Amino acid sequence: MGFSKAKGILGDEFSRDADFLSSVVSKLKLVKNSKVLDVGTGRGHMAIVLALHGYQVITGEPEGANWADWKTPAKKVSVEDMITFTPFNAEKMPFEDASFNAIFLYATFHHIGNKKLALSEFLRVMKPKGTLIIIELTDDGVEVVRKRWRGHPDAVDPRAYTKDLAFEVKVIESKYLNAFIYSKIIDK
Numbered sequence: 001m002g003f004s005k006a007k008g009i010l011g012d013e014f015s016r017d018a019d020f021l022s023s024v025v026s027k028l029k030l031v032k033n034s035k036v037l038d039v040g041t042g043r044g045h046m047a048i049v050l051a052l053h054g055y056q057v058i059t060g061e062p063e064g065a066n067w068a069d070w071k072t073p074a075k076k077v078s079v080e081d082m083i084t085f086t087p088f089n090a091e092k093m094p095f096e097d098a099s100f101n102a103i104f105l106y107a108t109f110h111h112i113g114n115k116k117l118a119l120s121e122f123l124r125v126m127k128p129k130g131t132l133i134i135i136e137l138t139d140d141g142v143e144v145v146r147k148r149w150r151g152h153p154d155a156v157d158p159r160a161y162t163k164d165l166a167f168e169v170k171v172i173e174s175k176y177l178n179a180f181i182y183s184k185i186i187d188k
């Protein structure tokens with residue numbers, strides 16, 4: 001299904017951030033058979049965008065933390081077979097070393113308790129030339145979300161946690177969301 005048609009079916013809640021998420025996925029130019037992980041399923045928006053781009057996605061969040069229904073929207077746009085849900089905590093993930101070409105977090109990083117531990121897990125399960133994409137709200141983005149959810153936590157800049165880690169980072173900025181694109185620093 002085309003991206004515009006999916007936005008029409010899923011409505012404003014999905015469409016609000018979907019163009020930015022989709023533009024980030026396009027810029028990465030991942031190969032089609034990439035192993036892709038989405039951390040923090042929530043409403044499944046990130047997983048659905050990835051699936052609409054043709055990627056098979058593994059997505060998950062801690063057992064019992066499924067506060068939203070990702071399957072219904074995925075079915076509405078016919079991508080439920082592209083998405084596999086498996087419960088996991090980012091701080092200790094049930095995946096082999098060097099499993100994934102790309103790991104996505106959209107509006108998840110600020111919810112993770114031990115961010116350093118999660119980052120060391122991302123480094124462990126990323127393939128050597130893999131990419132970690134942390135998409136976080138900007139301060140303007142938090143302000144918008146707080147109109148619906150007053151207690152929403154502050155925005156987090158992941159670079160505050162990655163200074164000592166073997167990562168290179170580039171940032172794609174927008175008014176409401178920033179995407180921090182990390183690659184592993186590989187010894188030459």
Ligand SMILES: C[S@@+](CC[C@H](N)C(=O)[O-])C[C@H]1O[C@@H](n2cnc3c(N)ncnc32)[C@H](O)[C@@H]1O
Pocket residue numbers: 039040041042043044045046047060061062065066067088089090091105106107108111112113
């Ligand atoms: C705002 S939602 C993210 C939205 C979602 N990425 C989407 O595309 O709709 C935040 C998510 O982070 C998840 N989360 C919180 N702590 C986590 C952890 N330690 N490991 C994995 N997921 C976590 C929550 O269960 C929740 O689904």
